[in-house]
Amino acid sequence: MRKYYLFAACLLCLSLSTQAQEPDLKPLELTASPAYILLGVQPTNIQRPSTPRDFAASLQSAAVNGVLQPNFALEVNPFNWNKKAAGNQYSFIANDYFSTDILPAIKKNFAISLATSSTDTVKFGDLNKGTGLGYGLRVTLLPGTVNKRTTEDLHAWATAETKQLALSLVDNLLNSPSFTYEDVQRAFDMAAAHTAERKDIPDAMKAGLQNDLLSLKGKVAALKDTAALQSWLATEEPALDSMKAVALDRINKRRTPFAREGFILEAAYSGVIVLQNNNWDNAVYAKTGIWITPSYRLDLSNDKDLKLVQSLDFLGILRYIWNEHRVDPGNYLDFGAKAQFNRNDWNIGLEGVFRHASEIPLTQSSHWTYSWAANFSYTLQDNITLRLSFGSQFDGNTRVYTKPNEILAIGGISFGLLGKGK
Amino acid sequence: MHDQYLKHHNAKRYPMAKFNLKDTLILPVKYQNTKLYLTANVVPDNTVISIAGHSVINCLQIEIADVTFSDHPLDYANKLYGATLSVEVNVSKIKTGESDDDGSKIPVSCSLIVDAGNDLLQEYQLDDKKTPTANSRFFFTIALKAEQA
Numbered sequence: 191m192r193k194y195y196l197f198a199a200c201l202l203c204l205s206l207s208t209q210a211q212e213p214d215l216k217p218l219e220l221t222a223s224p225a226y227i228l229l230g231v232q233p234t235n236i237q238r239p240s241t242p243r244d245f246a247a248s249l250q251s252a253a254v255n256g257v258l259q260p261n262f263a264l265e266v267n268p269f270n271w272n273k274k275a276a277g278n279q280y281s282f283i284a285n286d287y288f289s290t291d292i293l294p295a296i297k298k299n300f301a302i303s304l305a306t307s308s309t310d311t312v313k314f315g316d317l318n319k320g321t322g323l324g325y326g327l328r329v330t331l332l333p334g335t336v337n338k339r340t341t342e343d344l345h346a347w348a349t350a351e352t353k354q355l356a357l358s359l360v361d362n363l364l365n366s367p368s369f370t371y372e373d374v375q376r377a378f379d380m381a382a383a384h385t386a387e388r389k390d391i392p393d394a395m396k397a398g399l400q401n402d403l404l405s406l407k408g409k410v411a412a413l414k415d416t417a418a419l420q421s422w423l424a425t426e427e428p429a430l431d432s433m434k435a436v437a438l439d440r441i442n443k444r445r446t447p448f449a450r451e452g453f454i455l456e457a458a459y460s461g462v463i464v465l466q467n468n469n470w471d472n473a474v475y476a477k478t479g480i481w482i483t484p485s486y487r488l489d490l491s492n493d494k495d496l497k498l499v500q501s502l503d504f505l506g507i508l509r510y511i512w513n514e515h516r517v518d519p520g521n522y523l524d525f526g527a528k529a530q531f532n533r534n535d536w537n538i539g540l541e542g543v544f545r546h547a548s549e550i551p552l553t554q555s556s557h558w559t560y561s562w563a564a565n566f567s568y569t570l571q572d573n574i575t576l577r578l579s580f581g582s583q584f585d586g587n588t589r590v591y592t593k594p595n596e597i598l599a600i601g602g603i604s605f606g607l608l609g610k611g612k
Numbered sequence: 613m614h615d616q617y618l619k620h621h622n623a624k625r626y627p628m629a630k631f632n633l634k635d636t637l638i639l640p641v642k643y644q645n646t647k648l649y650l651t652a653n654v655v656p657d658n659t660v661i662s663i664a665g666h667s668v669i670n671c672l673q674i675e676i677a678d679v680t681f682s683d684h685p686l687d688y689a690n691k692l693y694g695a696t697l698s699v700e701v702n703v704s705k706i707k708t709g710e711s712d713d714d715g716s717k718i719p720v721s722c723s724l725i726v727d728a729g730n731d732l733l734q735e736y737q738l739d740d741k742k743t744p745t746a747n748s749r750f751f752f753t754i755a756l757k758a759e760q761a
Contacts, residue, residue: 282708351664390665438706442716
């Protein structure tokens with residue numbers, strides 16, 4: 191029994207020490223889901239249903255006996271659902287990664303997010319305690335491009351693959367006793383037609399590949415007879431096999447082969463409804479936010495170490511948040527920037543955000559406040575991350591002012607629980 | 613000379629992985645006026661990998677087509693008696709997800725399904741589990757014979 195009391199006391203201390211960490215320094219979460227940002231949560235267990243049935247099941251799990259449960263988080267992209275259909279599941283659709291058109295990028299990166307959390311009077315002003323329901327949309331307007339090394343390797347593979355298809359057709363026709371040059375023409379026509387229709391080769395590469403086929407046909411035409419063609423095929427086909435294998439091996443050994451670089455522009459919308467006293471009848475539309483996040487990523491990985499993932503990000507944010515007057519009498523306009531260096535399991539970053547409040551207390555003279563932070567994050571294991579932050583936060587909201595520009599240093603370890611399938 | 617060496621060197625480092633299956637398929641009399649269809653599926657052992665590749669059918673030494681293998685129509689069964697159907701499925705493995713694994717080493721299995729109309733006649737299986745490579749080529753050689761009454 192005594193042991194039990196000791197254990198309870200330890201738990202109490204732990205919960206008090208957790209509370210003592212407030213106020214928290216929130217890093218600029220530009221790529222997190224909008225619903226989580228506005229609700230002010232960082233969920234570690236996010237459900238990502240990949241079919242309509244899973245989606246419905248996830249939603250059902252969010253409410254028990256008609257009462258919304260806190261700590262629920264879900265992110266879903268309905269445009270990706272058809273990829274789980276039989277036949278599509280394992281196909282590589284190159285334009286999903288390499289298209290410069292806006293529509294495929296929007297469909298691939300579109301995300302709907304939902305989250306719930308217990309709410310308090312610090313974040314939600316005069317509203318009664320209850321459960322907050324956050325929802326959001328994220329759209330990628332400009333997706334950047336796949337890194338140069340993978341693009342070059344995929345081009346090398348596609349070139350060898352296209353040539354191999356043509357030669358493999360020639361090889362098959364060569365077995366016919368009535369083989370003539372017409373058959374070569376036929377094989378190359380079929381290869382050209384098939385290349386134009388292939389989905390595993392990006393459309394942007396196809397014009398160049400058709401030219402490669404033409405010059406290859408010229409080489410075949412220059413051969414003297416079928417015996418010369420046979421011996422040439424015997425050396426050319428293994429060489430093409432090797433070229434394909436080298437290119438594919440390099441792509442497959444990279445940890446994130448299709449990592450993007452260059453200019454990326456994302457837009458997001460989010461809202462929060464607070465169910466006061468956990469009652470739907472007392473629901474209040476508490477906050478709405480829209481923001482755009484332009485960013486530029488430099489891929490600093492190299493071919494010496496294919497496992498190395500290294501990049502430098504420059505990110506910006508422009509955000510407007512409308513608050514219900516009981517939550518906060520003022521609305522916020524935020525703009526800021528962040529630079530972050532990422533290398534394998536760790537990253538280090540520096541960020542700053544200026545905030546303009548439309549309404550301020552009479553005791554304050556400026557509508558402006560700012561926050562800045564230096565962050566270091568190290569992933570010890572898949573589900574354990576060490577985070578250190580140093581900086582200052584905003585001067586509270588327009589209702590409660592904390593000490594201006596108080597310097598904070600916060601360290602901690604984040605734990606997450608992952609399902610079996612990750 | 614240097615190129616020759618490189619080709620030789622790469623050919624040794626990246627051996628061609630070819631997998632063959634030979635069989636005889638007896639076509640039942642009741643399907644003699646039914647069209648045959650071919651379907652091929654390639655499935656990896658996990659979902660980090662996506663499959664890309666082409667397929668070549670060589671049937672009767674006359675008809676050659678490169679197709680996406682989904683219900684590809686051949687001829688009526690009675691016109692294919694005595695023919696040898698040879699199918700090449702050329703598979704490239706491309707890692708699309710994030711993992712530390714070398715995607716080239718993830719084995720894939722390839723199945724070739726022969727249907728008569730809506731009925732399944734036979735399913736053939738090959739895999740590259742013994743020597744998984746980035747680019748595996750599966751060859752099915754099926755002799756088509758008439759059922760003896």
